[in-house]
Amino acid sequence: MAKKITVIGTGYVGLISAVGLADFGHTVIGVDIAQTVVDKLNNGQPHIFETGLRDYLQKNLNSGRLKFSTGIADAVQASEVVFISVGTPPNQDGSADLSQLMRVVEEIKQNISGYKVVVIKSTVPVGTNRTVFKLFKTNGCDVDVVSNPEFLREGKAIQDFFHPDRIILGVESERARAVMEDIYRSLYLIQTPCVWCNLETAELIKYCSNAFLANKITFINQMANLADAVGADIHDIAKAMGMDGRISSKFLHPGPGFGGSCFPKDIKALVTMGEKHDVDMSLVREVIHANEAQKQLMIKKLALMLGELKDKTIAVLGLAFKAETDDVRESPAITIVTGLLKEGCRISAHDPVAMQNFSRLFPDLKFCRDEYEALQKADALIICTEWNEYRNLDLEKAKLTMKGNIILDTRNLLNRERARELGFTYKGMGR
Numbered sequence: 001m002a003k004k005i006t007v008i009g010t011g012y013v014g015l016i017s018a019v020g021l022a023d024f025g026h027t028v029i030g031v032d033i034a035q036t037v038v039d040k041l042n043n044g045q046p047h048i049f050e051t052g053l054r055d056y057l058q059k060n061l062n063s064g065r066l067k068f069s070t071g072i073a074d075a076v077q078a079s080e081v082v083f084i085s086v087g088t089p090p091n092q093d094g095s096a097d098l099s100q101l102m103r104v105v106e107e108i109k110q111n112i113s114g115y116k117v118v119v120i121k122s123t124v125p126v127g128t129n130r131t132v133f134k135l136f137k138t139n140g141c142d143v144d145v146v147s148n149p150e151f152l153r154e155g156k157a158i159q160d161f162f163h164p165d166r167i168i169l170g171v172e173s174e175r176a177r178a179v180m181e182d183i184y185r186s187l188y189l190i191q192t193p194c195v196w197c198n199l200e201t202a203e204l205i206k207y208c209s210n211a212f213l214a215n216k217i218t219f220i221n222q223m224a225n226l227a228d229a230v231g232a233d234i235h236d237i238a239k240a241m242g243m244d245g246r247i248s249s250k251f252l253h254p255g256p257g258f259g260g261s262c263f264p265k266d267i268k269a270l271v272t273m274g275e276k277h278d279v280d281m282s283l284v285r286e287v288i289h290a291n292e293a294q295k296q297l298m299i300k301k302l303a304l305m306l307g308e309l310k311d312k313t314i315a316v317l318g319l320a321f322k323a324e325t326d327d328v329r330e331s332p333a334i335t336i337v338t339g340l341l342k343e344g345c346r347i348s349a350h351d352p353v354a355m356q357n358f359s360r361l362f363p364d365l366k367f368c369r370d371e372y373e374a375l376q377k378a379d380a381l382i383i384c385t386e387w388n389e390y391r392n393l394d395l396e397k398a399k400l401t402m403k404g405n406i407i408l409d410t411r412n413l414l415n416r417e418r419a420r421e422l423g424f425t426y427k428g429m430g431r
């Protein structure tokens, strides 16, 4: 049966969920504190860049099942189910900052009438769902709390919402389970596996999945560095490793280090959780160090290729933490640009969609119209993000445009044989 749902927080996870749940046939109010965001969304303009989102947003606004509001009280009162998807950014010590979540819980508590299911989608430390449940219960609220962590990838969020590998549902009452079955009926019908478990298990599944993937990337990055040192080819190695079904070929692409809004934050939170419970998290802690070292290594590699960084002009292609997104949070390009500027380099930067966000961090950087403008008179080129348009860079034109002949391709995008034929000194990752 279709439900009346409120989704609180219209960031990446909340907005995609609101649009997706409306598409499943539910009536959804997306709530955000920012009036400008709400106005834009009601006009069909997403405030984030996400492939396919604009169309789905418009389609569901047109259906009348989706709207956005700043009025949390009215939305909660009108809904049977309340999803919470507010941010849980890291505190100074790496633990998750739950202040936004707790403020929302407080507001929900004040507007409860009758039975409601509160679904926490935000990534929260283990134990948070139960704490929230107890808070509702001690206030006499007739509420069930469900932990339903989200695994959306930026850039593929719409596709991931409609075709997830699995749905994780930390549910501890039959009544709430029946509600969640209704909510995800559309995915049930396409046989998406559901994992029903207790609250703590659901919370930890999210952290374990992200930490494992962060581990896998860090592993292949270090092996790529070793392959470089011994003259092996990491692509062949990753391909052969991936043929082992126990390993799988995904997430074995070496690069300048992982970034984004999830992995860096979640692994830090996992380490703090381990410390709190006196459990050894040394493996995850090492991933944090190794990933930082990987980003720094890109600067060292470039310095080795150029001999001296001071006064060199560097074209930086790719500022987003990965392709298909304008998100620059924890992007390796931030570390690389910071390091290069510190060494006295001049930078010409380009990204197909992330320049605006990057310019908030580096307002004085030279941002270029296209990749060739960035290459003008450059001594070296460093590619930081795996945008498709960079794969097809016209190397002959690049050779004519650049002053120098150095290419550091941290995503292994370019045709290295062709680059070398044209006289470039080319280095990739582990090849």
Ligand code: UDX
Pocket: 150, 151, 152, 153, 154, 155, 210, 213, 217, 250, 251, 252, 253, 254, 255, 256, 257, 258, 259, 260, 261, 262, 263, 321, 322, 323
């Ligand atoms: C991730 C998880 O995949 C998602 O399930 C979770 O809910 C949120 O965090 P996202 O941050 O959007 O999603 O990006 P993802 O595609 O996982 O990439 C993360 C980072 O790892 C990027 O910086 C990417 O460039 C890097 N990466 C990924 C690699 O360097 N090599 C790889 O093989 C894969």
